Amino acid sequence: MPESSFPLRLSRTCLRAGALFLLSVPPIAAIATTAPENGPAIITGLGRVVDGDTLDVGDIRVRLEGIDAPETAQTCQTASGETWPCGKAATALMRKLAERQDVACDRTGTDRYHRTLATCFVDGIDIGEAMVRAGLAWAFVRYSTVYVATEAQARKGNIGVWQGPAEAPWDFRRNEWQVAEVAAPKGCAIKGNVSSHGRIYHMPWDPWYDKVKMDERRGKRWFCSEGEAAAAGWRRAASY
The missing domain is CATH 2.40.50.90 (OB fold (Dihydrolipoamide Acetyltransferase, E2P))
Structure with missing residues (x-):
């Protein structure tokens, strides 16, 4: 469809x-x-x-x-x-x-x-x-x-x-986090990206999450929580 x-x-x-x-x-x-x-x-x-x-x-x-x-x-x-x-x-x-x-x-x-x-x-x-x-x-x-x-x-x-049938969004987020944290360093599954749009972080359920390739030599960072990302100066990516 x-x-x-x-x-x-x-x-x-x-x-x-x-x-x-x-x-x-x-x-x-x-x-x-x-x-x-x-x-x-x-x-x-x-x-x-x-x-x-x-x-x-x-x-x-x-x-x-x-x-x-x-x-x-x-x-x-x-x-x-x-x-x-x-x-x-x-x-x-x-x-x-x-x-x-x-x-x-x-x-x-x-x-x-x-x-x-x-x-x-x-x-x-x-x-x-x-x-x-x-x-x-x-x-x-x-x-x-x-x-x-x-x-x-x-x-x-x-x-x-x-x-x-519909999965409640809080259940969807929990499941996506559990999958992402397995592959993330120390289970910190939030991706902090650096691009022409500035410093933006992506949650595991965001549409661009899988497309962000992490390379810490280029200033990209992993975060364990949204609060940590915001405190470091990153902002949440728009979802469209």
Whole structure:
């Protein structure tokens, strides 16, 4: 099946929202940073999407509170057993909603990687809620129950990932890490690459991970955690 053919059954509301915000532009060159622990309560700026649940708002990297989207390299299945790229579909919808749009985020805290956690809006639309309603993100109940009812509606409608068997993204990440750490030095499976785009790190489930050939003589580094990579000055690679 071509990667561009996403067998999704999105709600009319989400499709209308996506159509309003569709805009394809080159990536912004600025490097996003994490906000301080006592950062501003409201964050505003142009959005640049990293993946299905993370974006840069101005110069701050924001992880959407209460959702977990399939990783970009992740696939799901339809009811008939066909495989489709649900991770790419999630990233694509996030781009329709937030790429180069004026984003306003209500900061709720920081995660263990010191990324800003927030609920973000474009023209009054809750981006996280739109992702869950479209069946392209899970309600991340380990940390929040805000979108549980919305997920239940998507499940009932067999929308997005709920149209067939789907592996939860936290399980997908754990499995990909376990495979990668076997071959990585000391089990530190994050690849820190140096390129014309600067110092960028790739997680084992990122789409470009296997294409990065490690050569520490050229300044590339292995990291054991995202926090370690960020502290060393590397930034997370965008997933598209």
